Amino acid sequence: MKGRRPQLRPLGEPRPVHVRTDDQGTPEFVRLPGKTARRVVTLRERWRIDDEWWRQTISREYFAIVLDDGRVLTLYHDLVEKAWYAQKG
Amino acid sequence: MSQTRTSAQRVPTHPGRGWALPAALPAPRSPVPTPTDFDAPRAAAATHTALCLWLPTFELRLELVRAPELDHTSVALLAAGESTRRTIWQVSERAHEAGVRAGQGVAQAVSLCPSLTLLEPDPAHYDAATEILLETLTEISPVLEPSGRGRVFLGMDGLDRLFGPPARQIERALASLFAIFPAPLVASIRAGMAPGRFGAWVAATSARPGGPVVVSERELPSFLGRCPVRVLPVDPRMVERLERLGIDTLAALRDLPAPSLVAQFGQAGRDAHAWASGRRIDPVRPWHRPIPLRASLAFSNPVGQVEALHGALDRLIERALSRPARRGRSVTAARLGAHLEGGGSWVVETTLREPTAVRERIAAPLRAKMAIAPPPRAVETLFFEVTDFGAPSAQESLFDRKDVSGRANGGSGALQGDVPPSLREAVKELKLRLGHSPLYRVVELDPWSRIPERRHALLRFDP
Numbered sequence: 001m002k003g004r005r006p007q008l009r010p011l012g013e014p015r016p017v018h019v020r021t022d023d024q025g026t027p028e029f030v031r032l033p034g035k036t037a038r039r040v041v042t043l044r045e046r047w048r049i050d051d052e053w054w055r056q057t058i059s060r061e062y063f064a065i066v067l068d069d070g071r072v073l074t075l076y077h078d079l080v081e082k083a084w085y086a087q088k089g
Numbered sequence: 090m091s092q093t094r095t096s097a098q099r100v101p102t103h104p105g106r107g108w109a110l111p112a113a114l115p116a117p118r119s120p121v122p123t124p125t126d127f128d129a130p131r132a133a134a135a136t137h138t139a140l141c142l143w144l145p146t147f148e149l150r151l152e153l154v155r156a157p158e159l160d161h162t163s164v165a166l167l168a169a170g171e172s173t174r175r176t177i178w179q180v181s182e183r184a185h186e187a188g189v190r191a192g193q194g195v196a197q198a199v200s201l202c203p204s205l206t207l208l209e210p211d212p213a214h215y216d217a218a219t220e221i222l223l224e225t226l227t228e229i230s231p232v233l234e235p236s237g238r239g240r241v242f243l244g245m246d247g248l249d250r251l252f253g254p255p256a257r258q259i260e261r262a263l264a265s266l267f268a269i270f271p272a273p274l275v276a277s278i279r280a281g282m283a284p285g286r287f288g289a290w291v292a293a294t295s296a297r298p299g300g301p302v303v304v305s306e307r308e309l310p311s312f313l314g315r316c317p318v319r320v321l322p323v324d325p326r327m328v329e330r331l332e333r334l335g336i337d338t339l340a341a342l343r344d345l346p347a348p349s350l351v352a353q354f355g356q357a358g359r360d361a362h363a364w365a366s367g368r369r370i371d372p373v374r375p376w377h378r379p380i381p382l383r384a385s386l387a388f389s390n391p392v393g394q395v396e397a398l399h400g401a402l403d404r405l406i407e408r409a410l411s412r413p414a415r416r417g418r419s420v421t422a423a424r425l426g427a428h429l430e431g432g433g434s435w436v437v438e439t440t441l442r443e444p445t446a447v448r449e450r451i452a453a454p455l456r457a458k459m460a461i462a463p464p465p466r467a468v469e470t471l472f473f474e475v476t477d478f479g480a481p482s483a484q485e486s487l488f489d490r491k492d493v494s495g496r497a498n499g500g501s502g503a504l505q506g507d508v509p510p511s512l513r514e515a516v517k518e519l520k521l522r523l524g525h526s527p528l529y530r531v532v533e534l535d536p537w538s539r540i541p542e543r544r545h546a547l548l549r550f551d552p
Contacts, residue, residue, distance in 0.1 A: 008546040011531060042377045049539050058540060066377055072480060074541075087541055088480065 014085035019075060027063055027075060032086060042066040049076075136232045136244030139373045140259060140282045141289035144274070147239025148215045149179040152208050154271050163205045165189055165198060169212065169435070169462060178210065209465065213426050213434035218270075223376075225269050229262045233376045234286075242286050244373035255282050255303045284309055285370035291320045310367040314340030321364060323357045339365035381424075382415055382475040384408040391430040391467035398427075398468060399456060405473035406448045415475065419444035422477035425455045427468040435464040443544075444479025508552045516552060526551040 018031040026046075031037040045064040052058050059079040066072055074087050144150065149166045153159055161183060168178035177198050180189045187202035199205055219238050227233055229252075232244025245258055252258045259280050266275045280301035281292025288309050295316070296302040304312045316339050318331045330353075336342050342350075343365040350358030363369035384405045392398060402425060409415060421444045426436040437458040445451060516526050529547035536544050 008532070008534070008548055009529070010542050011545040011547055012541045014542065042374055044377065051539055 012088045014076070014087045017075065017084050017086045019084040025077070027065060030065070030067060030073065030075065038067040038069055038071070040065045041068050136246035136373050137284055137370060138245040138282065139284070139286045139289035140243040140245050140262065140280065141286070141293040142241050142243070142262065143279045143290075143293040144239040144277055145279070146179045148210065149181065150274055150277060151215060151218055152211070153181070154274055159206055163187055163189070163202045164208060165205055166208045166210055167195070169210045209433045211433045212436040213428065216436070221269060222266065225265050226262065229265055231375070232373050234373045235376060242289060242373045244375070245282065256301070258282070259301045259303070283312070286373060287322065287364050287369070287371055288313065288367070291316050294320060313365060313367050314338065314343070318342055321361050323361055327354055327357055327361070379478050382409050382412055383472060385470055385472035387470045388468065391469050393467040395459070395463065398459065398471060401471050402452055402455060402473065403448060405471065406451050409473055409475055410446055410448065419446045419479035420451055420475050421479040422475070423451055423455065424474040424476050425459070426472050426474070427464050428470040429464060430467040430469055433466070437462060438476070440477075513552055516550065
């Protein structure tokens with residue numbers, strides 16, 4: 001039997017989401033694809049990643065949040081694309 | 090001659106006897122909150138009007154409640170940490186007068202004050218007292234945000250119809266604490282109420298025990314204007330620079346153009362200007378606190394050997410992970426503590442880099458912290474607590490299956506290449522039904538990458 005090459009599937013790939021922020025750029029409402037918008041009740045952590053400026057710049061502002069239905073979510077604002085994503089990990 | 094004392098009593102749930110109110114215990118070295126305490130205003134369920142209840146040197150006061158005979162003597166609480174060079178954490182008024190300061194080495198402190206009584210810290214006792222404090226205050230307001238031990242913010246929006254004007258609301262909050270804690274402890278609390286956490290904190294720092302400070306929205310800019318710049322929750326080096334430039338008060342700071350401050354200090358300059366002018370109101374965030382999962386082990390004889398403690402830690406983690414309450418949730422933060430021989434306690438905490446339910450990954454950072462700051466004495470009871478949980482994992486039950494010997498392996502075997510027989514059987518059945526294995530194994534690619542999607546990948550699992 002012919003062996004198949006192992007295929008890797010990246011884990012924690014970002015998914016686009018809709019986010020409404022306040023004046024400070026902090027998420028207030030988040031709408032995941034196919035779901036209704038949920039309110040952000042707690043912002044647990046906020047950090048920024050700037051990397052690979054020598055290749056294709058990665059510049060992200062991450063937010064670890066808790067939604068009003070209790071779900072814990074990690075979002076980031078892609079500061080290059082100006083788009084919002086949800087990400088696991 | 091100095092002496093070291095410990096006490097086995099746990100939580101002060103009854104009023105103290107003959108414990109006189111210290112006129113003014115020295116404020117801690119850094120009463121100013123850290124920059125992260127006020128970062129990023131939160132929206133949603135947060136409330137605008139904040140009440141800050143602050144008890145300076147909370148831990149030392151708890152110790153004095155346990156040992157009232159030490160009141161009005163020179164007492165210092167030791168900092169937890171390395172046993173080779175202990176430092177002073179908090180000092181009583183009498184010790185402060187003798188020149189003892191937080192951060193000093195024990196030898197220096199004792200040479201300055203030969204009658205100094207040194208107390209070992211008892212973090213489990215302080216945490217238990219904090220827990221009771223917070224539980225009591227939830228009866229006043231559901232929006233509660235602790236900020237370290239001894240300081241808590243309460244969201245007070247809408248409570249005027251329930252409790253009356255602000256002064257009555259503060260009275261009510263303190264009365265609820267008087268019912269639980271010793272009177273001298275509660276009487277030392279400084280209370281400040283103002284719009285936003287920063288305003289409430291500044292109000293609390295300017296309040297006297299028994300004399301709360303209430304600042305209305307209209308009064309906030311003028312109240313803040315009189316305060317020194319060192320109340321700002323920013324890097325102390327920024328405060329030093331401002332003072333060197335002759336900017337001593339928040340009024341002087343807010344008179345500066347905001348762009349100039351941003352040019353000098355970046356985002357911190359913008360924040361400082363917004364706080365100083367009263368424009369930035371940080372609401373009180375509701376406290377997110379999952380019910381901790383706890384497992385403990387009492388030794389028949391006190392244990393001092395690190396290897397024995399490591400073995401006990403492994404057993405405790407296994408027990409906590411196997412609890413039904415944990416199923417479907419991973420661990421993101423955990424705490425290891427011990428009640429020590431002769432009284433006192435010891436605690437180390439860790440926040441895991443990634444959520445996990447694998448024993449070894451939880452144990453490793455706790456062991457590392459134990460190596461840096463081991464328990465100062467032999468351990469009578471070791472306890473392990475999961476303090477925060479991560480996202481649920483749908484595959485957990487499959488990998489949690491018991492092996493041949495009937496012991497749960499927590500899925501660690503599959504990660505290490507040793508496939509449990511039950512999993513092997515499951516894959517076989519699925520292959521017969523579907524023609525291929527629909528299971529995947531998580532493999533590490535670049536686990537320390539700053540980009541999350543580059544850390545791990547799925548590889549088809551076909552043993």
